[in-house]
Amino acid sequence: MATEESSGGLVFHPMDQFIVKPLFGGDVIHWYTPTNVTLWMFLTVVCITLLLVVGTRGRAIVPSRIQSVAELSYGFIYKMVEDVTGKDAVRFFPYIITLFMFILFANFLGLLPKAFTTTSHIAVTAVLAMAVFLTVTVVGFALHGMSFLRLFWVSAAPLPLRPVLALIEIISYFVRPVSHSIRLAGNMMAGHAVIKVFAAFAAVLAISPFAIIAISAIYALEVLVSFIQAYVFAILACVYLKDALHPHH
């Protein structure tokens, strides 16, 4: 990525926080090297397990606070899957809630100081988006066979226009995983880079009170954006699933 010479007169490097580093020294990264990415993904899974598994262990009828939060998030995603994808799609609910919980906790954990945001890397979000794309395509063909391709044939348009529209629909179908992944990675990277840039301003004594207020405001916005991006990733996955389950317009 950025080298010392390419940033000329700049003395701070806000993109350095996104560098993948091996945990135990060395600088060669093999597929089996524990890096900061693997550490923070592990912490994400641990936190999700603590909330959803350990938090609901008591199974109280009147829930404790943690159990209440777990039940609220479960119900929120369940209602979303039911509303958007339909009642017959609740068998996809475990996948959607896994996606939502992982992205939400990865985003939130990245907000801690000195933490690494795993979802800010296009490598991570591209895998998540490709998984959604492959799931949707395989489910579509498995359920409907070749008539899944009716998804691209817009019967509401006049007949001469349909081939052009079909081409446009096919292109936009394949662009879906691209935009799905870049939206999440870009939002996370942009948010954290902006916080880092304002933090560099805070080192300048003259404007540091304003810089600190700006950092706090951007931090609050980042908390909101973390939640919204996780929600948008999950709800778009539901919308694509609905397309696969009901391909006639």
Add this chain to the structure above:
Amino acid sequence: MEGDIAQMGQFIGAGLASVGMGGAAIGVGNVVGNYLAGALRNPSAAAGQTATMFIGIAFAEALGIFSFLVALLLMFAV
């Protein structure tokens, strides 16, 4: 400030790319403004469309983020 033509191109390109975020701001404001206008006319139907509003915001915002990403890449990743 020292540097060469390529670095100047970097800075100018990053500045040009950030103009795209203005369009994103207008787009998001459009979505939310229309939602508000509709919600104030028909408050009971508003709750059902908050999900649609958020999806609309995400789509409009995404393109602004893409342009910010281009600016960041030009500035720091050559």
